[in-house]
Amino acid sequence: MIDLHYWTTPNGHKITIFLEESGLPYRTVPVNISKGDQFKPEFLAIFPNNRIPAIVDREPKGGGAPLSVFESGAILLYLGEKTGKFIPSDIRGRVEVLQWMFWQVGGLGPMAGQNHHFGQYASRWRSHIRACRSTPSHGASPTRTRSMSGSEAGSTPKGSGRMAA
Ligand SMILES: N[C@@H](CCC(=O)N[C@@H](CS)C(=O)NCC(=O)O)C(=O)O
Numbered sequence: 001m002i003d004l005h006y007w008t009t010p011n012g013h014k015i016t017i018f019l020e021e022s023g024l025p026y027r028t029v030p031v032n033i034s035k036g037d038q039f040k041p042e043f044l045a046i047f048p049n050n051r052i053p054a055i056v057d058r059e060p061k062g063g064g065a066p067l068s069v070f071e072s073g074a075i076l077l078y079l080g081e082k083t084g085k086f087i088p089s090d091i092r093g094r095v096e097v098l099q100w101m102f103w104q105v106g107g108l109g110p111m112a113g114q115n116h117h118f119g120q121y122a123s124r125w126r127s128h129i130r131a132c133r134s135t136p137s138h139g140a141s142p143t144r145t146r147s148m149s150g151s152e153a154g155s156t157p158k159g160s161g162r163m164a165a
Helices: 010-022 072-083 091-133 142-152
Strands: 002-006 026-030 054-057 067-070
Touching (some): 010 072, 010 091, 054 072, 067 072, 072 091
Antiparallel strands (some): 002 054, 054 067
16 A cells, blocks of 8 residues: 655646556545645654655565655656556666656756746745835844745745834
């Protein structure tokens, strides 16, 4: 049985598509990244990169302790090798699959992710940060520092954009 630590994002879907297509038994463990579940100590203890998707294979090949894997590309490769599906064993077929997988995880994925991040979230931060900087007395107040680290942890700035000192 595979535990899939998951939220409904394109990176999460990559793994559900593989699992559904391969017929491997799995259960989903929701990680609400909008609420910051990925920063909970119990999640970080297994997956230090604070991101979904991530899996725990409770029956790894060869037996032994449950095996955890994070990063969608590493998970896809792990599951491909575990099941013998979607990753050919001959060198030419293998290269064909791996080059497109690396293209996706190293090129298209991050570009699309950053486009979404800067278009949807950072644009809100920009006006927030500009408003803070326009008031010198708000320079490096602890409130601002706290608020900015809150934003980095996934929440969006609240209020009009100007913070109390
Ligand atoms: N390179 C990673 C990217 C994973 C990723 O960015 N996951 C996002 C959701 S699609 C996430 O968990 N974000 C939470 C955060 O950054 O705090 C992969 O391919 O698995």
